[in-house]
Amino acid sequence: MIQFQCDYEEGACPQILERLMATNLEQTVGYSEDEYCKQAREKIKKACDAPEADVHFLVGGTQTNYVVIRSILRPYQGVISAVTGHINVHETGAVEATGHKVLALPSKDGKITASQVRAYYDAHWNDADHEHIVQPGMVYISHPTENGTIYSKSELQELYATCKELGLPLFMDGARMGYGLMSEKSDMTLADIAANTDVFYIGGTKVGALFGEAVVITKSALKKDFRYCMKQSGAMLAKGRLLGIQFDTLFTDDLYFKIAAHADKLAMKLKNAFLEKGYKMYFDSYTNQQYPILSKKDREKLAQKYQFSFWEQIDEDYAAVRFCTSWATSEEAIDELIQDI
Amino acid sequence: MIQFQCDYEEGACPQILERLMATNLEQTVGYSEDEYCKQAREKIKKACDAPEADVHFLVGGTQTNYVVIRSILRPYQGVISAVTGHINVHETGAVEATGHKVLALPSKDGKITASQVRAYYDAHWNDADHEHIVQPGMVYISHPTENGTIYSKSELQELYATCKELGLPLFMDGARMGYGLMSEKSDMTLADIAANTDVFYIGGTKVGALFGEAVVITKSALKKDFRYCMKQSGAMLAKGRLLGIQFDTLFTDDLYFKIAAHADKLAMKLKNAFLEKGYKMYFDSYTNQQYPILSKKDREKLAQKYQFSFWEQIDEDYAAVRFCTSWATSEEAIDELIQDI
Amino acid sequence: MIQFQCDYEEGACPQILERLMATNLEQTVGYSEDEYCKQAREKIKKACDAPEADVHFLVGGTQTNYVVIRSILRPYQGVISAVTGHINVHETGAVEATGHKVLALPSKDGKITASQVRAYYDAHWNDADHEHIVQPGMVYISHPTENGTIYSKSELQELYATCKELGLPLFMDGARMGYGLMSEKSDMTLADIAANTDVFYIGGTKVGALFGEAVVITKSALKKDFRYCMKQSGAMLAKGRLLGIQFDTLFTDDLYFKIAAHADKLAMKLKNAFLEKGYKMYFDSYTNQQYPILSKKDREKLAQKYQFSFWEQIDEDYAAVRFCTSWATSEEAIDELIQDI
Amino acid sequence: MIQFQCDYEEGACPQILERLMATNLEQTVGYSEDEYCKQAREKIKKACDAPEADVHFLVGGTQTNYVVIRSILRPYQGVISAVTGHINVHETGAVEATGHKVLALPSKDGKITASQVRAYYDAHWNDADHEHIVQPGMVYISHPTENGTIYSKSELQELYATCKELGLPLFMDGARMGYGLMSEKSDMTLADIAANTDVFYIGGTKVGALFGEAVVITKSALKKDFRYCMKQSGAMLAKGRLLGIQFDTLFTDDLYFKIAAHADKLAMKLKNAFLEKGYKMYFDSYTNQQYPILSKKDREKLAQKYQFSFWEQIDEDYAAVRFCTSWATSEEAIDELIQDI
Incomplete structure (x- = not known):
């Protein structure tokens, strides 16, 4: 997971x-x-x-x-x-x-x-x-x-x-x-x-x-x-x-900023992947938290392999969820997730 | 006043x-x-x-x-x-x-x-x-x-x-x-x-x-x-x-209830007077607080003689106000007010 | 009482x-x-x-x-x-x-x-x-x-x-x-x-x-x-x-001060009566609260007719008590108490 | 230090x-x-x-x-x-x-x-x-x-x-x-x-x-x-x-208890050294905090090399101080301090 x-x-x-x-x-x-x-x-x-x-x-x-x-x-x-x-x-x-x-x-x-x-x-x-x-x-x-x-x-x-x-x-x-x-x-x-x-x-x-x-x-x-x-x-x-x-x-050698930039970059990669595949985003975020709107089926499928947060029910089928990246997220993990979208 | x-x-x-x-x-x-x-x-x-x-x-x-x-x-x-x-x-x-x-x-x-x-x-x-x-x-x-x-x-x-x-x-x-x-x-x-x-x-x-x-x-x-x-x-x-x-x-001889009934009766008299003259009530109250919706002109006119509370602005002209009766309100005061509506 | x-x-x-x-x-x-x-x-x-x-x-x-x-x-x-x-x-x-x-x-x-x-x-x-x-x-x-x-x-x-x-x-x-x-x-x-x-x-x-x-x-x-x-x-x-x-x-016509003076006067009368009869006072008060030190027997006797506060035990027999006068205390009540000391 | x-x-x-x-x-x-x-x-x-x-x-x-x-x-x-x-x-x-x-x-x-x-x-x-x-x-x-x-x-x-x-x-x-x-x-x-x-x-x-x-x-x-x-x-x-x-x-292999025992042992070594040299202890502690009573001169001398807490002034000259050992205190440090007492 x-x-x-x-x-x-x-x-x-x-x-x-x-x-x-x-x-x-x-x-x-x-x-x-x-x-x-x-x-x-x-x-x-x-x-x-x-x-x-x-x-x-x-x-x-x-x-x-x-x-x-x-x-x-x-x-x-x-x-x-x-x-x-x-x-x-x-x-x-x-x-x-x-x-x-x-x-x-x-x-x-x-x-x-x-x-x-x-x-x-x-x-x-x-x-x-x-x-x-x-x-x-x-x-x-x-x-x-x-x-x-x-x-x-x-x-x-x-x-x-x-x-x-x-x-x-x-x-x-x-x-x-x-x-x-x-x-x-x-x-x-x-x-x-x-x-x-x-x-x-x-x-x-x-x-x-x-x-x-x-x-x-x-x-x-x-x-x-x-x-x-x-x-x-x-x-x-x-x-x-x-x-x-x-x-x-x-705060030595801009470490704080470098690791944050890393997370943002991966989050945007993920966001763009969702958008390209036609998903809508609940909030238009450009930071490390991304909120795609997913159908129940999609949520269940992704949940087999990934953990993410439930955010808000939109209608009977669709709900907004949250994916977070962080300083520790690897590009491989994001790529794998993007594959599975 | x-x-x-x-x-x-x-x-x-x-x-x-x-x-x-x-x-x-x-x-x-x-x-x-x-x-x-x-x-x-x-x-x-x-x-x-x-x-x-x-x-x-x-x-x-x-x-x-x-x-x-x-x-x-x-x-x-x-x-x-x-x-x-x-x-x-x-x-x-x-x-x-x-x-x-x-x-x-x-x-x-x-x-x-x-x-x-x-x-x-x-x-x-x-x-x-x-x-x-x-x-x-x-x-x-x-x-x-x-x-x-x-x-x-x-x-x-x-x-x-x-x-x-x-x-x-x-x-x-x-x-x-x-x-x-x-x-x-x-x-x-x-x-x-x-x-x-x-x-x-x-x-x-x-x-x-x-x-x-x-x-x-x-x-x-x-x-x-x-x-x-x-x-x-x-x-x-x-x-x-x-x-x-x-x-x-x-709580002797039902005093509490008698004085409250008095106030309610006068409040309903007032409410009905407002309704009869075509005014709308902001809340459908059957107790001692009554909330007619009045135009600015009506509010200003009544304010010359009576004090009442501003409750909420409805649109540019109209606002809901509150009139309270109490155990101490006299029938004469209500009648006078009804006259002036 | x-x-x-x-x-x-x-x-x-x-x-x-x-x-x-x-x-x-x-x-x-x-x-x-x-x-x-x-x-x-x-x-x-x-x-x-x-x-x-x-x-x-x-x-x-x-x-x-x-x-x-x-x-x-x-x-x-x-x-x-x-x-x-x-x-x-x-x-x-x-x-x-x-x-x-x-x-x-x-x-x-x-x-x-x-x-x-x-x-x-x-x-x-x-x-x-x-x-x-x-x-x-x-x-x-x-x-x-x-x-x-x-x-x-x-x-x-x-x-x-x-x-x-x-x-x-x-x-x-x-x-x-x-x-x-x-x-x-x-x-x-x-x-x-x-x-x-x-x-x-x-x-x-x-x-x-x-x-x-x-x-x-x-x-x-x-x-x-x-x-x-x-x-x-x-x-x-x-x-x-x-x-x-x-x-x-x-605060009209010095009422506040007059009634307070009345209470103080009676309290001092009481204090002096205790002192004259050889009782000691726990605190040397010159206001409306007086704290004589009384034996158990004296306390019990006075308690038959008067209510006063227990303040602090001094030894097995003696305790300090408190008598308060107020704006409402009558000279007669004090005199009666003094009689009974 | x-x-x-x-x-x-x-x-x-x-x-x-x-x-x-x-x-x-x-x-x-x-x-x-x-x-x-x-x-x-x-x-x-x-x-x-x-x-x-x-x-x-x-x-x-x-x-x-x-x-x-x-x-x-x-x-x-x-x-x-x-x-x-x-x-x-x-x-x-x-x-x-x-x-x-x-x-x-x-x-x-x-x-x-x-x-x-x-x-x-x-x-x-x-x-x-x-x-x-x-x-x-x-x-x-x-x-x-x-x-x-x-x-x-x-x-x-x-x-x-x-x-x-x-x-x-x-x-x-x-x-x-x-x-x-x-x-x-x-x-x-x-x-x-x-x-x-x-x-x-x-x-x-x-x-x-x-x-x-x-x-x-x-x-x-x-x-x-x-x-x-x-x-x-x-x-x-x-x-x-x-x-x-x-x-x-x-809580693996009793680590918590072993390190605490170490500190206590060193504290008792220190306490005994103070006692042997005729100092009095302010509290009779058998744990890692020790409270010798030291003269001003002694306090100043020890303070050149060691840091310890002031606890309470006893009289003009003497005061209780506190020495703490911990899991991290080395036997060498204690021995050095004992030497300097």
Whole structure:
């Protein structure tokens, strides 16, 4: 069985394991105050062209999302998100568990627009009863989205300008950041991301690391005491250097970007194969997640050899499914799958 | 300016104030452990035909809603509600502040159905990733709803049967309970409510009291330590007898029901006047809230003399508004308004 | 049975009930946006000599304490309190329920000192692991304390100066404020309180009102969105005018101060009677709570006719008990008790 | 600089890194539902002689503590702990952040006794105002404690018998479990721990793993939906197999116990060296943490070559410090240190 179910089914880039091996018996202080973390921070800040940013290393995506969000919001504020946003649907209410409502905006492609945010904000403050309604306190987006789609630079700039104008910090969930940046449709660099958000994270778990997410806080007002929030949430790894070593490795010689580009390339090969054979795609994704619409018969046939995710029933026969590639997917596996389509 | 904006613009039934006056200098123990509360509890249990029920007195609706909900749910569970439910839209995220997501179901008339609940429940448990999704833990309804609509006995029975089968406690917000029970369309008594829910409350604030909501817990498993939850939430009134005296008065000689019937009667008179003059109603309410659709010109004209709530814009010209009657509304005020329509 | 068990066993000052009666059928907007609340706010601000303050009306003490505290703290911060503080011992963990630890300092008399706060603060920030420890975020005191003791003006000034220097907002719980201010040992006015705290409240429940606490926020940075916090916590009374009318009455013709002075006078009469007869007092209180140390035999004898609170066992025979006077205590009741000592 | 500052300054046992290397490109499902986790669970259950237990893998200690605690308590309940307990002092209020008070009992050696728990429980339920006080809902202990001390089998049995009688689940924090079990003073096996607690965890982070804690739930009533709690708290590792592989390795050929025994042996060698040279120990520890009392001069001298933790100032000159050994400490390092004492 070849797995395309998600993008975290293997361990880590071999380079990472080698570094962990090589440094294993070194003694370092804990809680990410070691030299490896310092190095990794410097490389990330450089890659982001954000010398003043704070960089923190956390373990996983759900954890990172709720720690960032709770570090920003006041108790009576909520976070604006696409209705399909990971925080709204797949984190067992982690954000609500910290006391905050997710304010879900409709979205077809997983993205939300500057005008949606403005309309929601205006509706809130124009409501005579606004004190009886959760106050919008920040905006959450993901890039790529749950649907594999990405923001263009102009879309992000417009959204960020609106957020700044309205005083709503903009937080980007970059669990799959690499796959977004290396998409053939991407017109953004990490520096563009850093320049057009207040805080974001660079996902490691799904892009080559054993685990780990690097939070980059560019807005000064959001930096204070973030480590307290991490510790309180059980999100400060004792052997923090494990995160430092991994991100240092990923940000050496552009490894992070190279492995992401590899996954995107294979995903596009797969997408084009589906399209050529007349299949429709549920979302028009140019990243490592692809969503063909398959008949029951096709799904059953492919399921004999491949694992993939069920996404959504379209009609009685057809359903959208998801195939993920990753840094670890081999060209052979994709070619075999394409043969079998 | 005559106010029809909401149903809590006056103080309390004169009988209540008289009782408060008469008992003012008596000394009683605090925290609703006094004799007045005991009497009121007995009367309420009798009216509910629920001799085994626990009855608690809280101060207001938002408070009551979140205290009941947090007393029931496990941390990772959410509460199913109509998307229009008060807890979902008008309580500043009080439920989320206690850590729980409101699981909103679509609703046109403010009600939710047994089949909706079942479908949601099934979808959750059939999802391979259900551990990543907030678990449905209970069901919240209001009666009447925010839209003035009420459940029929058979609807409630079906909903409750489903909830019991699925192990989801059913909680009814009865902030306007009296207006629901005395509606000309109602086929339920308080005993029917008690027999077809696990916990509900009888609203006092909007039905004749200065303040106060009487929570009735019929399901044994939900009774334990409710007073701890109340105290922790700041919902245990020091001079608890104020609540006991008020509910004792309301449940003496059917006062609660008589004043609610009065409000419903005037509301129907108003509704019929609107209908006769060709106006449409946004919701088909038979309780004390009425939602005519008025042109901008009509709204402006009426607004010179009356206060009412804006509800929702329909098109450029027309909007739904809300007129509320209450125990305190006079027939003269309604007649005057009808004249002016 | 004559009750000295606590100071909230009667209803309210007759003047309050009369005002409620007189205004009962007036129509006002809800949620404390009515004229009575506005008037009451003005009178309170004047009494506090704090024209820029924000004044909010809540229902009870536990509610007020946790709403104020959660409105101030960041998630990883705690509130410094005397170990005997009401929030630490008698509110069922209401503060912790909002996510914040109570940082308890030892106290013999219920008060905490400027030097204790400074030492705690310094110990925190000097700890190499301070990020692993709850950060002190504000200071809570009560005046009078749970032990009936009061701060002198110089003590409060010193404490406040320290708090300001350390950036810790100072919050005073004034559930029994009147009894503190009117104590024969008090050298402070309400204006002194306002000038030497960042936020405090004037207790109504225990000093003449049916219920109600008036929060006074003098520090600008703490004012923002307080009403959102209230509403979210179920602490915004629908018929807010009930609070406005009560506080307006209490702050008309110095009623609040007169009734408090009455209670203090009777308490001192009682205290002196105990002392004259050779009894010892557990705390040296000059307010409405008195704590004689009685033998078992004395306790049993008095308990036949009077209710009072058990406070703490001293040795096998002796225990401290508490007698409370209030605005409603009659001189006759005290005289009778003194006779029976 | 040789580090004895804590027991998590190196990576992991080489065997673990080798297994991670060897399995790196295998594809497994996520979230600890893979075969490695299954294997590890079986081995742990066997080592615990607890075939019916549930075993879950989390990432770190703070996370594990609060996830277990919040999965057990009702909102108004608190957790009894020694005042020195890790949850009370070194987790930035993680337990309070989930809404629960830590109910701290005095402790000289880090342990709490059955009679302390009973006394606290009785005092709560005998208090007339118990509804105004946080209800004790469970008991937290650590083994070894923060002070290096361990429970004897009879102490634990007595404590557990009391907890069962009182209906208080007993939770043991075993962040350093190995070092406790292999202490020369230990009279318990893992099976004894499992038989005398309701839930506990086997620490990996401090005993040979890169990270990871294995929660063992023996009491049926505590098993339900634990994975929901994990996911909601961001404590469910995406690549769960990393935890499975690590614990599988640690529980193969008694590796976990062998490496812990090694650390204990070196710690006792160090302790004895201190004692022989006339130093006093602050706690009488027989595990991997040792607490000699050193003069300022001695501390400064040793600090030139070794890193260790400051623990507590004793008088102007003397202070207790902490030296930790671990699975990774070499006999040479200890011998060198002994030489320098």
